Amino acid sequence: MKPLLFAAAAVLLLPAAAQAQVAAATVPNTFDDPAARARPVTPPPAPAAAPALSPDRAHPESEDILRTLIASAQAGAMDYALMSDDLAAKVREQEATVTPIIDSFGALVAVDFIGSQDRNDLFSVTFANAATEWVIGVNDDGKVAALLFRPAS
Structure with missing residues (x-):
């Protein structure tokens, strides 16, 4: 014990x-x-650098098309005729959510081209109530095949 x-x-x-x-x-x-x-310690690989943007537009009318799409969204009637069938179907699914968001941005103040990558153009779009970035990709048929927006970083 x-x-x-x-x-x-x-x-x-x-x-x-x-x-x-x-x-x-x-x-x-x-x-x-x-x-x-x-044993030697191998450092993790460095993150891949983002591909550089080209200073040339992928599609010469991308800014005009983007302005038209934004105006149609803010008017409450998306212009699906400008979109590929695939994109139009995806946007229709999200229209009830996306249209009020775009409308809440307020009046369009400025659209500035930033660059192109992989046939997509990147724009800085400033509204009265928001600063955003938009990606627009126009296919060979002249239809918008890619359209994304996010808050400006």
């Missing part, structure tokens, strides 16, 4: 660091494996 009490008393009297070492004894110790220390 005395050895058990002595062991319990020894654990209580041990400094917290020693108790932590006892608890950590179940974790593998790399100091026990010198080869593990000698």
Whole structure:
């Protein structure tokens, strides 16, 4: 009985660091494996740089089409004739949500071309109540095949 009490008393009297070492004894110790220390640590790869934007527009009429689409959304009647069938179907699904958002931006103040990438044009679009960025992609048939917007960063 005395050895058990002595062991319990020894654990209580041990400094917290020693108790932590006892608890950590179940974790593998790399100091026990010198080869593990000698293995070189490979840093993670650097994130890929974003592709550069071209200063040339992918489609010469993309700004005019974008202005028309924004105006039609704010008027409550999206102009689906400007869109590919695929995009029109997707926009129809989201129209009840997207149209009020675009309308809440207020009056269109400025549309500034930023650049093109992969046949898509990026614009900074400033409204009375919001600053946004828009991506518009026009296909070979002259129809909008991609249309995205987000708050300006």
